[in-house]
Amino acid sequence: MTEDRFETIAIHAGQDPDPTTGAVVVPIYATSTYVQDAPGQHKGYEYSRTDNPTRTALQTQIAALEGVAPGAGGGCVATSSGLAATGLIGHMLAPGDHVVLSNDVYGGTFRLFAQVLSGHGIEWTAVDLTNLDELRGAVRRETKLIWVETPTNPLLRIVDIEAVVDVAKSTGTMVVVDNTFATPYFQQPLELGADVVLHSSTKYLGGHSDAVGGALVTRDPDIYDRLKFLQNAVGPVPGPFDAYLFLRGIKTLAVRMERHAENAAMIARFLEDDARVATVWYPGLASHPGHEVASRQMSGFGGMVSFLPVGGVDAANAVVSRTRLFFLAESLGGVESLIETPASMTHMSVEGTDLEVPAELIRLSVGIEHVDDLISDLDRALG
Ligand SMILES: *Cc1c(COP(=O)(O)O)cnc(C)c1O
Secondary structure, X not given: OOOOOHHHHHHHXXXXXXXXXXXXXXXOOOOOEOOOOEOOEOOOOOEOOOOOHHHHXXXXXXXXXXXXXXXXXXXXXXXXXXXXXXXXXXXXXXXXXXXEEEOOOOHHHHHHHHXXXXXXXXXXXXXXXXXXXXXXXXXXXXXXEEEEEOOOOOOOOOOOHHHHHHHHHHHOOEEEEEOOOOHHHHOOOOOOOOOEXXXXXXXXXXXXXXXXXXXXXXXXXXXXXXXXXXXXXHOXXXXXXXXXXXXXXXXXXXXXXHHXXXXXXXXXXXXXXXXXXXXXXXXXXXXXXXXXHHHHHOOOOOOEEEEEEOOHHHHHHHHHHHOOOOEEOOOOOOXXXXXXXXXXXXXXXXXXXXXXXXXXXXXXXXXXXXXXXXXXXXXXXXX
């Protein structure tokens, strides 16, 4: 299995035909409990918070895509949402521990550290992780965790994962990389030395905007054992129906990501050349400040594009209400294109903080519709 390539792993890892029926697709094991031959004598499953075969298949599939071989000690734990996965990482920390976050992390990640975990005695500092001096200055003896997101949301900043890992190694600090935007298809943080990868599977992994879920993946056997323990002890597990939707979505991850990135690159170039647009952020553009690092650590630039229209907030509100194919909605990573204004939609919790974004910023999640139709839609909406 491990010598297989990404596209093959996505369709086969954890997905052997069902041994009892030969079903080609992993069944939805809708059961909370499992019969035992004698007390404690069972086939590996006792209770579905602890383990469920549909979820096991999903975890094997995601782990393999992040480069974790079965039986090597590491693995994946699937969760009921991306933030539930962040919460499990939070449960690995103790009062007095300190966390360094990148200063434009996902708003919900910021809110969890700033408004929930801080109440449990966990301290945090938000820094610009593209500036290694800022990182070195923020790390102290109590720093147990560096939280990286790259590309970041919504400004698509690129953090050099290997450089952050270098700083962390010298202090024995755990590095978590939120790989939601890039997916394992374009970026392999564990290969670059990160300890844990986090996903909001809700986005590209699921890929069809029909389920909320998350995942954590690690090669470290001790971290994996702790996360597996916490998954059961804290309990934020996905049900078997959701696990099935993610298994199904991930089978086409490679082909979807190729098209998302191809469409996004064309849209970014269209916007960059348009006089009605002031600034465009897309890591694939040579003008993007993180382009060089992105070219080194990613094998593609993803499907997210952000831009500032000329004319400020009023212009931005007009654009987002005029698109027909780009639905005005939160979230990202589905086959359908979405448009939003982060400052008034997804990023309200960071208003007035270091993480505040321009009020007229527009974020696109470029879908896999025909790119000419998407460009016509934006062209008309720009007015
Ligand atoms: C959506 C998102 C999350 C949170 O995931 P949920 O599934 O919504 O809980 C975390 N990180 C990033 C980058 C996201 O886009």
